[in-house]
Amino acid sequence: MNALVTVDALQVAFATDSGPIIGVQDVSFTINPGETVCVVGESGSGKSVTALSLMRLVEFGGGTITGGALSFRRPDGQVLDVAAADSQVMAAIRGNEIGMIFQEPMTALNPVFTIERQLTDGLILHKGLSQTEARTRALDLLRSVRIPEPERRLRQYPHELSGGMRQRVVIAMAMACEPRLLIADEPTTALDVTIQAEILALINRLKREQGMAVLFITHDMAVVAQMADRVVVMYRGRIVETGTVTEIFETPQQDYTRALLAAVPKLGEMKGKPAPEKMRILGDDAAYAAAKPVTARKPEVLLDVRHLTTRFPVKGGILRRTVAQVHAVEDVSFTLNVGETLALVGESGCGKSSCGRSILRLIEPQSGEVWINGRDIGALGPHDLRRARADMQMVFQDPFASLNPYRRLRDQVAEPIQNFGLAQGQALRDRVAEIFDRVQLPRAFMTRFPHELSGGQRQRVAIARALAVNPKLIVADEAVSALDVSVQAQVLNLMMELQADLGLSYLFISHDMAVVERVAHHVGVMYLGRIVEIGPRAAVFDNPQHPYTQQLLSAVPIADPRRRRFADDLSFKPITSPIFPLGHQSAPSVYTEVAPGHLVLQS
Amino acid sequence: MKRFLSVKGLIGLILVGSMVLIGIFAPILIPPEAGTAMDMTSRLSPPSWAHPFGTDQLGRDLMVRVLLGTRLSLEIAVTAVMMSILIGLPLGMVSGYFGGITDNVLMRLVDTLLAFPALLLALTISAILGPNLQNTIIAIGVAFTPFLARIVRGEALRVAQMPYVEAARASGTTDMMILWRHILPNILPAVIVQATISIAFAILAEAGLSFLGLGTQPPAASWGLMIQASRDFLDRAPWTALVPGIAVALTVLGLNMFGDVLRDILDPRSK
Numbered sequence: 032m033n034a035l036v037t038v039d040a041l042q043v044a045f046a047t048d049s050g051p052i053i054g055v056q057d058v059s060f061t062i063n064p065g066e067t068v069c070v071v072g073e074s075g076s077g078k079s080v081t082a083l084s085l086m087r088l089v090e091f092g093g094g095t096i097t098g099g100a101l102s103f104r105r106p107d108g109q110v111l112d113v114a115a116a117d118s119q120v121m122a123a124i125r126g127n128e129i130g131m132i133f134q135e136p137m138t139a140l141n142p143v144f145t146i147e148r149q150l151t152d153g154l155i156l157h158k159g160l161s162q163t164e165a166r167t168r169a170l171d172l173l174r175s176v177r178i179p180e181p182e183r184r185l186r187q188y189p190h191e192l193s194g195g196m197r198q199r200v201v202i203a204m205a206m207a208c209e210p211r212l213l214i215a216d217e218p219t220t221a222l223d224v225t226i227q228a229e230i231l232a233l234i235n236r237l238k239r240e241q242g243m244a245v246l247f248i249t250h251d252m253a254v255v256a257q258m259a260d261r262v263v264v265m266y267r268g269r270i271v272e273t274g275t276v277t278e279i280f281e282t283p284q285q286d287y288t289r290a291l292l293a294a295v296p297k298l299g300e301m302k303g304k305p306a307p308e309k310m311r312i313l314g315d316d317a318a319y320a321a322a323k324p325v326t327a328r329k330p331e332v333l334l335d336v337r338h339l340t341t342r343f344p345v346k347g348g349i350l351r352r353t354v355a356q357v358h359a360v361e362d363v364s365f366t367l368n369v370g371e372t373l374a375l376v377g378e379s380g381c382g383k384s385s386c387g388r389s390i391l392r393l394i395e396p397q398s399g400e401v402w403i404n405g406r407d408i409g410a411l412g413p414h415d416l417r418r419a420r421a422d423m424q425m426v427f428q429d430p431f432a433s434l435n436p437y438r439r440l441r442d443q444v445a446e447p448i449q450n451f452g453l454a455q456g457q458a459l460r461d462r463v464a465e466i467f468d469r470v471q472l473p474r475a476f477m478t479r480f481p482h483e484l485s486g487g488q489r490q491r492v493a494i495a496r497a498l499a500v501n502p503k504l505i506v507a508d509e510a511v512s513a514l515d516v517s518v519q520a521q522v523l524n525l526m527m528e529l530q531a532d533l534g535l536s537y538l539f540i541s542h543d544m545a546v547v548e549r550v551a552h553h554v555g556v557m558y559l560g561r562i563v564e565i566g567p568r569a570a571v572f573d574n575p576q577h578p579y580t581q582q583l584l585s586a587v588p589i590a591d592p593r594r595r596r597f598a599d600d601l602s603f604k605p606i607t608s609p610i611f612p613l614g615h616q617s618a619p620s621v622y623t624e625v626a627p628g629h630l631v632l633q634s
Numbered sequence: 635m636k637r638f639l640s641v642k643g644l645i646g647l648i649l650v651g652s653m654v655l656i657g658i659f660a661p662i663l664i665p666p667e668a669g670t671a672m673d674m675t676s677r678l679s680p681p682s683w684a685h686p687f688g689t690d691q692l693g694r695d696l697m698v699r700v701l702l703g704t705r706l707s708l709e710i711a712v713t714a715v716m717m718s719i720l721i722g723l724p725l726g727m728v729s730g731y732f733g734g735i736t737d738n739v740l741m742r743l744v745d746t747l748l749a750f751p752a753l754l755l756a757l758t759i760s761a762i763l764g765p766n767l768q769n770t771i772i773a774i775g776v777a778f779t780p781f782l783a784r785i786v787r788g789e790a791l792r793v794a795q796m797p798y799v800e801a802a803r804a805s806g807t808t809d810m811m812i813l814w815r816h817i818l819p820n821i822l823p824a825v826i827v828q829a830t831i832s833i834a835f836a837i838l839a840e841a842g843l844s845f846l847g848l849g850t851q852p853p854a855a856s857w858g859l860m861i862q863a864s865r866d867f868l869d870r871a872p873w874t875a876l877v878p879g880i881a882v883a884l885t886v887l888g889l890n891m892f893g894d895v896l897r898d899i900l901d902p903r904s905k
């Protein structure tokens with residue numbers, strides 16, 4: 032076999048204060064010309080380290096290749112031993128024969144250089160082109176990644192482009208020297224779902240047209256299903272399983288692979304089921320079988336939001352006066368029943384987080400009413416508002432930043448109880464211990480500090496803190512987005528169990544359609560600060576009426592290699608700006624009821 | 635406690651500890667007249683058996699003077715820096731946390747103070763209040779407050795935007811409790827680092843005041859005053875500057891290491 036890349040028994044070690052740590056061990060795989068190999072694994076599995084080793088970039092992160100062989104077939108047919116190559120040879124290969132795309136399109140581009148400069152630098156260096164030749168080639172490249180108005184883009188700086196366009200430029204840079212291998216390290220993780228779909232389609236097309244091999248690093252099984260020819264599953268620095276994409280998805284051999292696949296929510300698998308259902312977690316069949324499906328009790332309204340509007344000032348000019356306003360939340364109305372989950376979905380900047388924060392008055396809304404349990408939260412003074420917070424709690428996205436690194440977990444969970452003087456002394460300690468049991472954390476964790484816990488455990492602590500005062504409403508703002516899929520499944524199940532047991536209502540803010548399909552009773556789709564479509568989950572997912580909902584659903588990758596959607600170029604309508612001049616009169620949101628409870632915005 | 639047993643912690647502890655001990659015991663064990671005894675026959679003599687650190691322009695023994703000066707220098711520097719923390723910390727925290735008009739008013743005040751060179755400010759205060767030890771401390775303390783307030787405000791601004799502060803507010807924690815439980819522990823590392831650096835500057839600021847006749851009054855000895863006095867003899871007798879200079883340097887080094895280790899001990903993540 033004329034493999035392009037052969038990795039054999041790779042071992043990478045990292046030097047730390049307490050001696051070397053093995054990051055990656057006994058990793059072997061091959062990449063053939065023109066094929067896409069996906070390396071998939073959860074955080075800490077060593078997938079990025081493996082990719083960086085191929086470029087010998089791992090050394091810049093403090094790692095050393097301590098064993099195994101890495102070979103790369105150069106265009107002249109000569110096989111290069113990457114592990115032993117000197118830095119000059121590697122510099123000639125990086126960006127020239129092997130291109131690389133990184134996760135964060137903003138930081139991968141230098142903010143002080145124009146797009147032209149960034150694109151032509153590599154061409155002049157590696158291909159010896161003149162300035163004008165390089166410019167012509169740069170224009171071709173921008174056209175090949177389908178960037179509109181390429182001439183104008185050349186003169187622009189990175190901050191003037193949208194996230195999706197920036198990632199296209201990064202891809203254009205990686206493609207500049209027509210590499211034989213493209214390494215893409217989580218290239219779409221930081222992007223919205225529609226932009227992700229566009230970028231995945233673009234990589235597929237470039238691969239086909241140029242016969243280039245792709246090493247695609249991702250944590251997302253759905254993306255793997257859409258992109259891969261062959262899959263390498265990694266766990267804790269070792270390879271668990273390799274195989275073709277259909278083998279991995281249809282006949283996985285290893286327990287870990289099966290568990291990973293089971294934990295991935297698949298869009299569409301809830302079809303025909305009216306109520307949310309817990310995730311199936313492998314090795315936990317008993318719990319799954321025992322758990323009753325979460326059902327709604329007789330509807331009773333807990334939260335009633337009417338015409339909520341939140342705007343942020345845009346300051347400008349020498350006097351820092353307000354020159355315009357961001358219409359973050361625009362005339363949003365909905366109700367949430369006791370014991371139910373309403374999901375707000377949308378892409379970044381659509382106002383879903385601002386909406387959640389406005390309801391809790393963590394930011395002050397411009398106008399509108401928020402009724403919880405028959406009380407208008409918007410009309411409360413500072414003292415009553417603080418009292419009212421016992422009824423409504425919040426769980427944040429980042430489990431690392433939402434806990435104070437300097438306080439013991441016990442104290443952080445006890446804080447809300449103390450705030451409302453609900454318990455003291457032994458009663459307080461008992462209550463905290465009880466809540467730790469409730470979120471399935473060992474009591475020994477009570478005296479620990481946040482850094483001693485994993486991400487999933489911290490998120491359980493955050494949930495424990497929210498539960499401490501027996502709230503009726505929990506606003507979960509991307510509460511599972513930062514977690515690995517297997518942990519995400521556990522936390523989602525926990526949330527659903529708590530809902531069934533305690534009758535909690537969730538306002539579940541998320542960008543992930545597949546997760547939302549799993550947990551929500553009702554779904555509201557947000558776009559530019561407005562809810563464009565809202566209704567029972569089954570109605571919105573099975574019969575989407577608003578063009579934006581349809582676009583969003585069609586962009587979600589499906590974790591099934593037989594249902595590939597991104598073969599051809601996709602282009603979704605980009606989101607327009609929510610910034611309006613002062614005094615702009617926004618039209619009220621008017622809805623058409625297409626089915627009972629299923630409302631679509633008239634535009 | 636294990637932390638202090640690291641090499642860095644041990645050096646810091648030994649340096650700071652010996653300076654404190656010298657500061658306490660030197661004035662008790664050494665008769666004050668030893669520090670002012672002049673020996674006109676051996677003016678500016680280099681280090682020798684009779685005078686291990688040499689003598690100054692009046693033939694006074696530098697070793698005795700540097701030992702005697704320890705208490706005064708440390709007393710002034712440490713008290714002044716503590717005073718600046720006492721004023722600057724709450725000021726900066728309130729300013730950074732509440733923002734808005736509170737921040738604007740407080741920071742314009744601080745900016746006004748910052749606009750004057752610290753020494754000029756201390757000079758003015760000292761001149762108004764009159765030259766004595768207590769007023770020197772007040773002058774330096776006030777002059778150093780704006781720097782600390784600025785640093786604390788910046789840190790408080792950063793910490794106030796952390797999700798755990800928003801989480802605390804969402805769970806009904808009052809502003810006072812948020813400042814005390816969440817903001818303060820998280821800005822303390824920056825304050826410790828700034829404080830150890832400030833002590834070095836305070837020792838030198840005291841020298842400046844003394845030189846202008848407003849700080850320590852001769853013939854009493856302080857390190858700053860000694861460095862200041864050595865100015866004219868640097869070419870002929872560099873040890874007159876080196877001896878008090880090394881004393882300042884060792885103190886600052888010790889405090890820095892001590893501060894670093896203290897910061898690590900306070901940080902639960904380092905355990």
